[in-house]
Amino acid sequence: MKSEIPSQARVPTKLSLTTRPRRVLRLVLAGLTVVTIYTLVTLNTSGLKVNDAISSLGSNLTLMFLHPSVGQDTWPLLLRALATSVSLGLLTTILGAVFAFFIAMGAARNLAPNWLATGIKAVMAFIRAIPTILWVLIYSVVMGLGASAAVVGLTFHSIAYLVKAYSESIEATPTETIEALKASGVRFLPIVFQAILPSIIPALLSWTFIRFEINFANAVAVGAAAGANDIGYYLFMASGFYFNFHEVGLIVYLLLGVAIILEVISMKLRGHYLKQN
Amino acid sequence: MPNQLTPQHFFRRRRIQLTVILLILIGIYWLSMALVNFQTMTALTQVPAGLIWLFKNFIPTERSLSYLSAISFQLWRTLLIAIASTICAGLFSLFFAILGAKPTAPAPYWHLVIRLGASLVRIIPVVAWSMILLFSFKQSDFTGFLALFFMTLGYLTRAFTETIEDLDPDKLSALRAVGATYTQCVFCGVLPEVATTLTSWLLYMIENNLRDATLVGILTGTGIGFLFNYYFKSFRYDAAGLIVLLIAILVITLELTSTKIRKAIA
Numbered sequence: 001m002k003s004e005i006p007s008q009a010r011v012p013t014k015l016s017l018t019t020r021p022r023r024v025l026r027l028v029l030a031g032l033t034v035v036t037i038y039t040l041v042t043l044n045t046s047g048l049k050v051n052d053a054i055s056s057l058g059s060n061l062t063l064m065f066l067h068p069s070v071g072q073d074t075w076p077l078l079l080r081a082l083a084t085s086v087s088l089g090l091l092t093t094i095l096g097a098v099f100a101f102f103i104a105m106g107a108a109r110n111l112a113p114n115w116l117a118t119g120i121k122a123v124m125a126f127i128r129a130i131p132t133i134l135w136v137l138i139y140s141v142v143m144g145l146g147a148s149a150a151v152v153g154l155t156f157h158s159i160a161y162l163v164k165a166y167s168e169s170i171e172a173t174p175t176e177t178i179e180a181l182k183a184s185g186v187r188f189l190p191i192v193f194q195a196i197l198p199s200i201i202p203a204l205l206s207w208t209f210i211r212f213e214i215n216f217a218n219a220v221a222v223g224a225a226a227g228a229n230d231i232g233y234y235l236f237m238a239s240g241f242y243f244n245f246h247e248v249g250l251i252v253y254l255l256l257g258v259a260i261i262l263e264v265i266s267m268k269l270r271g272h273y274l275k276q277n
Numbered sequence: 278m279p280n281q282l283t284p285q286h287f288f289r290r291r292r293i294q295l296t297v298i299l300l301i302l303i304g305i306y307w308l309s310m311a312l313v314n315f316q317t318m319t320a321l322t323q324v325p326a327g328l329i330w331l332f333k334n335f336i337p338t339e340r341s342l343s344y345l346s347a348i349s350f351q352l353w354r355t356l357l358i359a360i361a362s363t364i365c366a367g368l369f370s371l372f373f374a375i376l377g378a379k380p381t382a383p384a385p386y387w388h389l390v391i392r393l394g395a396s397l398v399r400i401i402p403v404v405a406w407s408m409i410l411l412f413s414f415k416q417s418d419f420t421g422f423l424a425l426f427f428m429t430l431g432y433l434t435r436a437f438t439e440t441i442e443d444l445d446p447d448k449l450s451a452l453r454a455v456g457a458t459y460t461q462c463v464f465c466g467v468l469p470e471v472a473t474t475l476t477s478w479l480l481y482m483i484e485n486n487l488r489d490a491t492l493v494g495i496l497t498g499t500g501i502g503f504l505f506n507y508y509f510k511s512f513r514y515d516a517a518g519l520i521v522l523l524i525a526i527l528v529i530t531l532e533l534t535s536t537k538i539r540k541a542i543a
Contacts, residue, residue, distance in 0.1 A: 091313060
């Protein structure tokens with residue numbers, strides 16, 4: 001730094017608190033604000049009367065949250081559909097985690113050759129970039145509408161997501177550990193299962209659980225579009241076809257219940273593993 | 278764990294633990310399979326056939342290029358809406374987060390109110406938001422914007438609150454000790470500290486919203502999702518494939534750009 005200042009200039013030319021990262025930050029935020037203003041000004045509202053719309057929204061929300069009811073479906077039907085959604089989430093997470101773990105071993109730079117890791121990562125980035133719902137729709141053409149298409153579509157996206165998370169966790173293992181084990185003649189699988197896996201189990205567990213929450217939310221969304229006969233389908237029918245906002249409210253309350261249970265389980269799991277390590 | 282555990286005992290106990298966990302997982306899997314009515318093997322054998330079908334039908338052809346202008350226009354609008362909804366939701370979230378985060382909350386009960394409200398907004402699934410809004414706001418880009426806005430609002434309020442709560446509390450008490458007012462604490466103490474992390478969250482949500490915009494579009498009949506659904510349902514798979522390809526390219530470009538920005542502002 002000192003060499004840049006000419007020797008005759010004793011006074012520092014400019015003292016500024018804004019460093020380069022700050023300037024970039026301001027530039028990015030300013031750019032995003034400009035884009036937002038442009039979008040809001042040119043937004044197509046098709047002659048919407050905002051006041052009417054908001055009052056209608058308000059009355060619908062009141063119907064939903066203050067007067068929930070089962071509507072034209074029955075309690076057993078809705079509870080079974082809810083169980084189907086949870087099962088969809090579980091199924092796709094377990095399937096995805098198993099596949100992703102083995103693929104992640106090929107995608108981790110400290111285990112696999114560089115070309116293989118780069119290749120797998122590129123393919124996974126591509127799969128991840130395509131929204132889950134498109135995968136489900138694409139598979140619903142091949143396998144017919146229903147649960148199978150939903151499972152395969154959701155699993156596809158889960159694998160791509162978990163491979164990224166898992167391989168990054170594996171890469172966090174120090175290279176020295178692996179080198180030392182390799183040098184003493186330990187083969188590939190024992191290295192993975194005895195050395196790497198035990199040290200990254202908390203990370204894997206928390207990523208898998210995050211994915212389970214995402215998969216549950218996706219299962220609800222996918223049910224609406226692909227007809228997997230889960231709670232999302234009933235939600236879609238109640239709100240889009242029967243306009244029964246009482247039932248929408250009840251389904252939202254059911255989902256809220258599941259979300260609270262999931263939150264508690266995730267806290268317990270994290271607490272358990274933090275204590276052990 | 279007791280120290281007098283012999284290695285044999287340790288390994289036997291670990292093996293038993295692992296077996297039990299594995300059995301529980303397999304049990305959950307079987308139960309789920311029965312509930313969903315899903316046959317693993319039949320479905321898995323269909324995957325390669327599905328991929329082959331995909332590559333045969335979804336490759337964009339000469340014909341699909343004629344749709345390019347319509348597709349790129351909708352994609353552009355969808356990107357704009359994803360950005361606008363994130364930034365608007367970010368502004369509101371920042372306001373709520375300052376009110377709701379423990380160190381900056383004006384009164385303790387604000388923390389509880391904001392946290393509960395944010396959870397409630399986040400829990401309402403995309404499908405429900407889209408449908409409720411579609412009913413009141415009709416089929417327009419504005420509906421898609423609002424659906425994304427509410428989803429982002431719930432998510433970002435929680436993220437921002439946690440970011441502010443992670444802040445070193447000593448800095449705030451130091452500011453208070455020298456006589457800074459509440460506004461000075463927030464605008465000169467908290468905000469400059471968290472700006473980088475918050476921008477990082479904003480960039481992440483823009484990526485996420487671009488992906489979710491497809492689903493919202495399918496449900497509310499707006500943007501790129503609507504166009505995909507339209508081509509897909511009228512069996513113009515090559516055009517639908519072009520959309521998938523362009524979405525993937527756009528998402529990956531966005532991811533790379535935001536990684537660069539994150540490195541530059543860190």
